[in-house]
Amino acid sequence: MGAVTISSILEMLAMPFVIKAFICGTLIGAICAWLGIFVTLNKMAFFSESISHASITGIAISIWLSFDPSIFLIFFSVFMAGVIAFVSQSSFSSKDSVIGIIHSATIAIGIILLSFLKGGNTDLSRYLFGDIMAIRQLDIIICVALFIATVIYLLIFGKTHVITCLLSDFSVLEGISTPKYDFMLMIVLSLIIAVSVKIVGAILVTALLIIPSNAAKNITTSFKKFSMLSIKFGILGAVLGIFMSVVLDLPTGPSIIVVNALFYFITLGLRNYLRFSF
Amino acid sequence: MSETQRLIQVKNISFKSGKVSILENITFNINYGSFVALIGPNGAGKSTLIKIMLGLLKQTEGEILYEGLTPETVNRSHHLLGYVPQNFSLDRTLPITLDEFFRFTCKIKKEEEFDAMLKMLNLFHLKKNMMGNLSGGEIQRALIAYNLIHNHEIIFLDEPTSAIDIEGETLIYSLLKDINERLGKTVIIISHDIDTVLKNVDTVICLNKTLHCMGCPHEIISGGLINELFESKRGFYKHGSCHHK
Numbered sequence: 001m002g003a004v005t006i007s008s009i010l011e012m013l014a015m016p017f018v019i020k021a022f023i024c025g026t027l028i029g030a031i032c033a034w035l036g037i038f039v040t041l042n043k044m045a046f047f048s049e050s051i052s053h054a055s056i057t058g059i060a061i062s063i064w065l066s067f068d069p070s071i072f073l074i075f076f077s078v079f080m081a082g083v084i085a086f087v088s089q090s091s092f093s094s095k096d097s098v099i100g101i102i103h104s105a106t107i108a109i110g111i112i113l114l115s116f117l118k119g120g121n122t123d124l125s126r127y128l129f130g131d132i133m134a135i136r137q138l139d140i141i142i143c144v145a146l147f148i149a150t151v152i153y154l155l156i157f158g159k160t161h162v163i164t165c166l167l168s169d170f171s172v173l174e175g176i177s178t179p180k181y182d183f184m185l186m187i188v189l190s191l192i193i194a195v196s197v198k199i200v201g202a203i204l205v206t207a208l209l210i211i212p213s214n215a216a217k218n219i220t221t222s223f224k225k226f227s228m229l230s231i232k233f234g235i236l237g238a239v240l241g242i243f244m245s246v247v248l249d250l251p252t253g254p255s256i257i258v259v260n261a262l263f264y265f266i267t268l269g270l271r272n273y274l275r276f277s278f
Numbered sequence: 279m280s281e282t283q284r285l286i287q288v289k290n291i292s293f294k295s296g297k298v299s300i301l302e303n304i305t306f307n308i309n310y311g312s313f314v315a316l317i318g319p320n321g322a323g324k325s326t327l328i329k330i331m332l333g334l335l336k337q338t339e340g341e342i343l344y345e346g347l348t349p350e351t352v353n354r355s356h357h358l359l360g361y362v363p364q365n366f367s368l369d370r371t372l373p374i375t376l377d378e379f380f381r382f383t384c385k386i387k388k389e390e391e392f393d394a395m396l397k398m399l400n401l402f403h404l405k406k407n408m409m410g411n412l413s414g415g416e417i418q419r420a421l422i423a424y425n426l427i428h429n430h431e432i433i434f435l436d437e438p439t440s441a442i443d444i445e446g447e448t449l450i451y452s453l454l455k456d457i458n459e460r461l462g463k464t465v466i467i468i469s470h471d472i473d474t475v476l477k478n479v480d481t482v483i484c485l486n487k488t489l490h491c492m493g494c495p496h497e498i499i500s501g502g503l504i505n506e507l508f509e510s511k512r513g514f515y516k517h518g519s520c521h522h523k
Binding site: 041159162163166167168169170172173174175216217220221222223224225226 | 332333334353354355357359360361363367368369371372373374375378379382383406408428
C-alpha cells in the first residue's frame, strides 16, 4: 500500500462509489438508530437477529431462482416477519423460543440450499459480510424510498410504540392493541433489515439497530436526549466507519460496527467510572 | 339515571385455566362511586377477577356490564377503566423522566391542572427524575396520577401497597379515599392488609374461588366472616344489609 496523503484521501472520498456509500450508509445508520430505540424498548433484538440471519436463506433462494437479491430480500424478510408473528401467536411456547426455533430452522435451510451452489458466489459473500462499495443506483433508490417511508411511519406511530412499551399489558384499556403495533413494527424492521444487509451484511446488521440506542442509553437521563443521541451515534458511526474503511482499506460493514461498538464501550466507561450522564 | 342506580354488574362469572377452575359463578353488583375492597387468601382468584372486569382476560362463562356495556366496548370507545397493576413492568434502565412518561401516555390539556395533580400526589418535585429512580410507592402514585389525568371513572388497584412501607401505605390510602370522596371515582382495590382496608373502604367483597360474602366493613368483621374466609370455608354467601354507597 502506497503512502496515504491528504490529497489521496480527498481523491478517494470524491469517488462516485464512495459518495454513494456515504449517502446510503448515513441514511441507514440514522434510520437503524431511530428504529433501534424501539427495538431496545420492545426487547426485539433477537427478532432482528433472526430476520437478518434468515436473509441467508433469502439470498440462497434468490440466487437459485436468479432473482435480484436486493428486491427479493425485501419480500422474503417481510414474509419471515409474518411467519414469526403467526407462529408466536398460535404457539404455546414463549415468543423467544419460537423465534429461536424459526431462526435455527431458517439458517439450516439456507445452509442446505447454499451447499448445492457450486463454487464461490460473489452475491452471497456480499450479502453475508456486506459490501457498501458495490452499491448500485437501484440500491440507493430503494434505500432513500424506505428511509422516507420509515421516517413518516415513525413520526405517525413512534409515540404509540412508546406507549405500548410503557403500558405493555394494559394499553388495551386506552384502546391500543399492543400485538397489532408490535406486528407493524416487525414489518418495518424487516424492511430496513433487508436493505441494511447489503451494507453491513447479514451477520452484523443487528448491531446497527442495537448499538447506537444502547450507547445513548448509557449516558442519558431523558427520552428526548436518548433519542437524539442514538440517531447522532448512528450517523456518526456510519460516516466514521466508511471513512476509516476508505482510508485504511478495511471492510466497510465491520468498520461501521467497530466504530459503533467503540461508542458503546466509551459511554459505558463514562457512566460506570466517571458517573457521567446528562 | 341517578348516580345511585349506576351499576357495575358481575354476572355468573366463571374462569378456567385449562382444566383448573379459578373462579366459579361469581355474581355481585357494585354502585358507581363506591370504594370497594376485594379480599381473600392467596390463589382466591382476586387478580383474575379484576383482569376479567377490566377486559384483559376473557371469562369462561358469565358477563360483566358497566351500565349495560361490556368491558371490550368500554375499552374500545369510552376508556372508563383505569388500572394500577401489582407489578408495573417498567425497564428501570430506560432513560425517561416522570414528566415524559405522562406526556407520552396522557393528553395534558392544561399545564396548571397537570402540575396541581402532581402536587396533590406529592410527585411534582420528581417531574424531572428518571422513572427508573423512583421508589415503589412513587411509581404507584404516578400510576394513580396517570389514571386521574385520563379521567378514568373506575380505578382498579391490584395490591398497590404490597411493596411499600407503612408511611407510603398510609399516603396511598388517604389519596384513594380523597379520590373516591372528593372526585367521585369508583375505586376497587385488592389488598392483603385487612385492617387498613376495612378502615377505609365502604364495601368489602370476600372471594375464595366463589363469592364468600359481600357487605360493609363492620358487618364483615362483626359477623366473623373474615375468619371463615381465611379458614377456606367456602360456599357461604351473604349480602350485607347495611347501607353502603
